Amino acid sequence: MQARRLSIPDSFEFTPRVFPDHRGLFAAPFQEEAFIEAVGHPLRLAQTNHSFSRRGTIRGVHFADTPPGQAKYVYCPRGSLLDVIVDLRVGSPNFGEWTSVVLDSVQYKSVYLAEGLGHAFVALEDETVMAYICSEPYNPAGEHGINPLDPDLALPWPRDIEPVLSEKDTDAPGFQEALDKGLLPHYDECVAHYEKLRAQG
Template sequence: MRELGIGGAYLIEPKVFPDSRGLFLEVFSQPVFTEAVGHPMNVAQVNCSVSARGTIRGLHAIHLPGQARYVSCPNGAIRDIVVDIREGSPTYGEHVAVELGEDDRHALYLAEGLAHGFAPLTEQATVVYLCSNTWSPQSSFEVNPLDPDLDLPWPRDHEPVLSGKDRAAPSLKEAARLGILPSYADCQARYAELASGAPR
């Protein structure tokens, strides 16, 4: 695991063992994760989505105490984009983009307080992600993935297909005016709480 250009976003590059039967890898290792991030990951929910080329899912986020996510793409390939929406963060409004797929079996971890979205790079892609908390509609919110100020590097080969909720989501500036974004200070306090082993 190595941290990317935004604090709390990590790329996981597992060792893959191929042979004549196929291949084997550890998709998730709690000891490796804990050493890299500073606390274990509680897995409360595992999600799976299948998306066609042209789809953009995101940008999705969860109000604190949030939902950390550990994302992999076992079939096909995606571009996953993490956006720092934590007000006061030194990288506020910045993004990192990684490609996850069946060829290299990389995965992505994003801490609570970060937003992300993804788009297939193949005709179809399956995404599986471990979540630290269960999802609820009251705790989730969206930021528009096509916000021109963010200028995110989505694939340009198809007209984007978004859900109605994602298409109607506010820009980052509008989300800030609405007061729905997490603060960097609150997120740092949350990470410290997790590292201390305090009750969730």
């Protein structure tokens, strides 16, 4: 498995080998040894999530209070999607910036985003499935969102796709409003949390 640091610190792309044959194919989207070598600590498994989306569905931008936050390891076992990671950590050198990776059921790439980073994606085709491992269970009181169509973020949604959003994501605050309300994680607290995870690992 190949690991690559993305432009947003504390996020990574993982590309496994894919083994096709006359029956179909085999791939291992998550491999612990490669993950620890890249990130510096094991990935705690607290919950696995699965979504099924029609073309144009946008989910996010979602993030959690840190600590403990919620790290995510994401891959696409069916269809294709554009995965977007946003640096929402106040005080980060990359604050407000984003990066994106196409995930699909051809290459079986995965992305990892550490606690404190924002996550969103858009389904590029019908019947797209996204699966992800979460380091912490769902915590409604600590979960937040930013409207993914906020022009201040200018996320790279394809222009040829009509966006489909949930009411919750549509009604989420914009980036500046979330900052003004003190909802966003702080970079120093996130870094301290990462260092604690590496020490424990």
